[in-house]
Amino acid sequence: MIAPTAPLVAAPAATTGPRRAVTRLAVRQVRRGATIVTVVAGAMSAVVVATYEGVIAGAPGGAASLTALAANPAIRTLFGAPVALDDAGGFTVWRLGTVLTVLVGTWAALTAVRVLRGEEDTGRWDLLLAGRVPATAAVSRHLAVLVTAVLVVGAAVTAALLAAGTDPTGAVVHGGSIALVGAFFVGVGGLTAQLWPSRGPAAGAAVAVLVAGLLARMVADGVETLGWLGWLSPFGLVAMARPYDTDRVLPLAVLAAAALVVLVVAVGTAGRRDVRGGVRPTRVRRSRTALLRSLPGSAVRATLRPLAGWAVGIGAFFLLIGLIAESMTRFLLDNPQFADLARQAGFELDAVQGYAATLFALLAVPLGGFTATRIAALAHAETTRRLDLLLGAPITRLRLLAVEAGTAAGGALALTATAGVAVWAGTSLTGAPLGLGAASAGAANTLPITALGLAFALLALGWAPRAVVAVGMVPAAGGFLLTVLADSVDAPAWVAALSPFTHLAPVPAAPPDVPAAVAMSVVAVGVAVLAALGYQRRDIRGD
Amino acid sequence: MPVPSLHHDVPALRTENLTKRYGRLLALDGLDLSVAAGQVFGFLGPNGAGKSTTIRLLLGLARPTAGRAVVFDVPAQDVAAAHAHLAYVPADVALWPGLTGAEILALLAAVGPGTDLAYRDELVERFALDPSLPGRAYSSGNRQKVALVAAFATRAPLLVLDEPTSGLDPLMEQQFRAVVRAARDRGQTVFLSSHQLAEVEAVCDRVAILRAGRLVEVADVAELRALHRTEVTAIVRGPVPDLRSVAAVEGLQVDVPAGGAAGTSRLRFTLTGAPAAALRALAPTDVVSLRLREPGLEEVFLGYYDSARDGGDQDARVAP
Numbered sequence: 001m002i003a004p005t006a007p008l009v010a011a012p013a014a015t016t017g018p019r020r021a022v023t024r025l026a027v028r029q030v031r032r033g034a035t036i037v038t039v040v041a042g043a044m045s046a047v048v049v050a051t052y053e054g055v056i057a058g059a060p061g062g063a064a065s066l067t068a069l070a071a072n073p074a075i076r077t078l079f080g081a082p083v084a085l086d087d088a089g090g091f092t093v094w095r096l097g098t099v100l101t102v103l104v105g106t107w108a109a110l111t112a113v114r115v116l117r118g119e120e121d122t123g124r125w126d127l128l129l130a131g132r133v134p135a136t137a138a139v140s141r142h143l144a145v146l147v148t149a150v151l152v153v154g155a156a157v158t159a160a161l162l163a164a165g166t167d168p169t170g171a172v173v174h175g176g177s178i179a180l181v182g183a184f185f186v187g188v189g190g191l192t193a194q195l196w197p198s199r200g201p202a203a204g205a206a207v208a209v210l211v212a213g214l215l216a217r218m219v220a221d222g223v224e225t226l227g228w229l230g231w232l233s234p235f236g237l238v239a240m241a242r243p244y245d246t247d248r249v250l251p252l253a254v255l256a257a258a259a260l261v262v263l264v265v266a267v268g269t270a271g272r273r274d275v276r277g278g279v280r281p282t283r284v285r286r287s288r289t290a291l292l293r294s295l296p297g298s299a300v301r302a303t304l305r306p307l308a309g310w311a312v313g314i315g316a317f318f319l320l321i322g323l324i325a326e327s328m329t330r331f332l333l334d335n336p337q338f339a340d341l342a343r344q345a346g347f348e349l350d351a352v353q354g355y356a357a358t359l360f361a362l363l364a365v366p367l368g369g370f371t372a373t374r375i376a377a378l379a380h381a382e383t384t385r386r387l388d389l390l391l392g393a394p395i396t397r398l399r400l401l402a403v404e405a406g407t408a409a410g411g412a413l414a415l416t417a418t419a420g421v422a423v424w425a426g427t428s429l430t431g432a433p434l435g436l437g438a439a440s441a442g443a444a445n446t447l448p449i450t451a452l453g454l455a456f457a458l459l460a461l462g463w464a465p466r467a468v469v470a471v472g473m474v475p476a477a478g479g480f481l482l483t484v485l486a487d488s489v490d491a492p493a494w495v496a497a498l499s500p501f502t503h504l505a506p507v508p509a510a511p512p513d514v515p516a517a518v519a520m521s522v523v524a525v526g527v528a529v530l531a532a533l534g535y536q537r538r539d540i541r542g543d
Numbered sequence: 544m545p546v547p548s549l550h551h552d553v554p555a556l557r558t559e560n561l562t563k564r565y566g567r568l569l570a571l572d573g574l575d576l577s578v579a580a581g582q583v584f585g586f587l588g589p590n591g592a593g594k595s596t597t598i599r600l601l602l603g604l605a606r607p608t609a610g611r612a613v614v615f616d617v618p619a620q621d622v623a624a625a626h627a628h629l630a631y632v633p634a635d636v637a638l639w640p641g642l643t644g645a646e647i648l649a650l651l652a653a654v655g656p657g658t659d660l661a662y663r664d665e666l667v668e669r670f671a672l673d674p675s676l677p678g679r680a681y682s683s684g685n686r687q688k689v690a691l692v693a694a695f696a697t698r699a700p701l702l703v704l705d706e707p708t709s710g711l712d713p714l715m716e717q718q719f720r721a722v723v724r725a726a727r728d729r730g731q732t733v734f735l736s737s738h739q740l741a742e743v744e745a746v747c748d749r750v751a752i753l754r755a756g757r758l759v760e761v762a763d764v765a766e767l768r769a770l771h772r773t774e775v776t777a778i779v780r781g782p783v784p785d786l787r788s789v790a791a792v793e794g795l796q797v798d799v800p801a802g803g804a805a806g807t808s809r810l811r812f813t814l815t816g817a818p819a820a821a822l823r824a825l826a827p828t829d830v831v832s833l834r835l836r837e838p839g840l841e842e843v844f845l846g847y848y849d850s851a852r853d854g855g856d857q858d859a860r861v862a863p
Contacts, residue, residue, distance in 0.1 A: 197679075198640060198679070284675060284676060284677070284680075285643070285677075286675075287643040287645035287646050287649075287674070287675060288646065289645065289646055289649035289650075292642075292646055292649045292650040292653060293649065293653045294654075295653070295654055297653075298650050298653075302639075384637050385633065385637040386637045386638065386639055388604065388633040388637070389633065389636070389637075389651060389690065390654060391602070391603070391604055391622070392602055392629075392630070392631030392633070392703075393626055393651065393655045393656070394622065394623050394624070394625075394626035394627045394654070394655070394656055395622070395623070395626070395654055396623050397622075399623075537606065538606070539599070539604065539605040539606055540599070540604040540605065542635075
């Protein structure tokens with residue numbers, strides 16, 4: 001019972017302000033991921049820049065092999081045009097710049113969506129916003145913490161480059177580029193988190209912006225008359241900054257301004273909508289129960305919409321690869337000495353087949369993302385206690401796992417086929433010599449890595465359900481990073497062998513490596529069995 | 544869909560030494576419980592007593608540290624077989640935010656133990672549920688209604704309900720009680736975990752009370768009622784009768800009533816069992832007024848909750 005003498009307005013008991021408490025909450029939510037991204041970005045930069053002199057410049061063939069590598073159109077498409085390969089810093093920028101900006105941008109966008117819309121979805125923000133902090137302040141504090149985090153990532157890269165003794169201006173420009181791309185995607189994630197009323201679509205929309213930015217840069221690089229597209233893409237803008245070459249500041253200023261605009265709009269939008277709502281009110285639609293008459297049907301139904309989003313992204317990317325294949329490879333035909341040099345250095349790149357093979361390998365990375373997010377959706381249904389209703393029915397966990405894994409695998413197959421058809425469509429339109437069979441084989445060649453990714457995601461679901469996405473990304477994205485790093489520093493063979501990409505034959509330029517594919521598939525099946533054991537043994541947990 | 548009569552021969556639910564440990568926390572400590580088929584069985588206890596843990600173990604959502612649970616002679620771990628006999632309403636109903644109520648009901652009917660669609664439509668009416676809204680638009684009470692409609696429409700021989708009415712309004716609470724009674728009349732067993740003591744008193748045949756992971760009482764509600772002690776207050780004029788020799792009388796207090804006329808006395812005592820002897824002792828006296836008060840079963844339950852204080856259980860406090 002409250003004593004009648006109790007004061008009506010209590011003095012705040014906490015010694016710090018409510019806004020600082022929100023900041024501390026935001027720091028707690030992002031610090032682990034931020035630390036990992038900082039360490040990965042800093043360490044990769046440090047390793048590549050430190051081994052440049054001994055490994056790359058002093059390699060047999062020296063500058064020639066490096067030029068051949070840089071001239072590989074597939075490599076150019078992936079890593080951008082090289083600008084200062086004779087410099088340790090310039091080489092590091094070319095080799096890691098795109099990979100790190102994509103990594104930091106993806107992390108920034110998805111984390112912004114997670115800490116804003118994800119937390120709001122769970123209802124925790126109802127509690128938070130019942131306090132003294134208005135929604136706009138809560139959003140701006142979270143975004144500020146994330147922007148600080150990407151600034152730290154950029155600073156780590158700059159520090160790694162400075163420590164190796166590279167030109168300070170270039171180091172600052174490159175570190176700043178990575179931080180600014182991160183800040184821009186913090187804003188994009190922050191904005192989509194306000195516009196869409198749930199986490200999945202908001203994350204999808206943010207990633208779509210990122211993919212569109214990558215595509216715009218690739219077109220700007222590959223098609224001279226469309227070079228202006230680079231100004232519309234954060235990745236294009238940082239490429240135009242040319243660290244260790246001209247160190248242009250204007251593109252970075254444009255990127256900084258764009259990031260600021262997106263961040264301000266995100267905060268402004270937060271003040272103009274209902275908590276737990278989007279900018280538009282939720283529509284009431286007619287109920288459609290056709291696919292809900294069975295467990296597999298409902299799993300397919302839940303997958304269709306995200307699958308469509310992934311298909312559009314992957315389809316657009318690989319259509320573009322197909323469209324520019326001819327113009328990229330023609331460069332080599334016109335400069336046969338490059339092709340000879342490249343062949344001496346061990347690159348098969350004088351044909352569209354070699355180009356396509358290199359880029360098809362990349363398909364495993366988004367597919368790893370797709371399977372990891374599908375299994376993460378199952379983990380999410382568990383922590384939000386949605387699974388309780390399903391598992392209260394006569395459904396075994398093994399069956400649920402098999403249905404969900406099967407649906408994810410089916411979706412991955414559909415996406416693989418989409419990539420093959422998209423490349424073929426692109427090459428057909430431009431008259432490049434690549435048949436549908438060859439294109440499909442190139443895409444299908446990556447399936448063992450996709451199977452590994454799915455199996456790893458399931459393993460995490462069975463034993464450590466909070467880590468599904470991180471563990472599920474290890475074979476594809478982790479393997480890709482490892483391959484890039486191993487190639488760049490001439491790492492010992494056993495390090496490179498850890499990456500599944502090492503065991504991928506360049507299909508369709510070469511026949512598939514069947515024993516390696518079988519071995520990877522066997523490992524995937526073994527890991528999946530282990531996953532099923534864990535999933536059946538453990539408790540179903542809520543948040 | 545009639546309930547198979549076979550189910551009446553075996554207990555609907557049985558646990559043997561069911562134990563669950565979460566790290567250092569012993570959530571459930573050797574529970575032995577049997578729920579006969581056809582009963583409405585109340586499962587009571589303070590917050591953190593282990594009620595939801597028990598239910599998650601019964602459903603195979605959590606794995607026991609020791610012991611076992613059996614649903615109609617099927618081990619709870621064999622969910623494909625065990626769940627063919629039961630329907631479940633979770634304590635904290637979480638729905639798929641993108642699916643409408645109708646879609647969720649369709650999905651649960653598809654994966655569940657068989658649903659009476661006509662009865663489901665009736666239940667949607669009775670609970671005044673609008674099934675056209677998406678899951679994210681439902682309030683917590685309406686989310687519970689979706690799960691209740693899905694569960695009661697199954698006609699499964701066992702209904703496991705974990706605090707199913709915590710978000711329902713009083714009218715819906717009445718509907719819930721009616722639906723539970725209808726289920727019992729149909730032969731279904733209802734396992735009802737609840738904090739609504741009045742609800743338990745109204746619908747349950749038998750109750751178990753759990754405290755700090757241990758079973759402290761299992762009794763028929765009728766038995767608990769028989770344990771009732773009646774509180775008696777009598778005001779008499781003249782000499783005070785001697786009630787101390789009456790066996791059924793306890794806690795006798797005699798004082799002067801506030802504002803009472805001169806020469807009157809107030810007697811207060813509790814009466815256990817038959818009142819005849821006490822009434823005979825009072826009969827020769829000039830009784831001015833006589834008041835009998837029967838404490839509700841709620842107070843009996845609260846007694847069990849409250850004695851948790853002696854056990855030092857921090858969570859098990861119930862405000863007086």
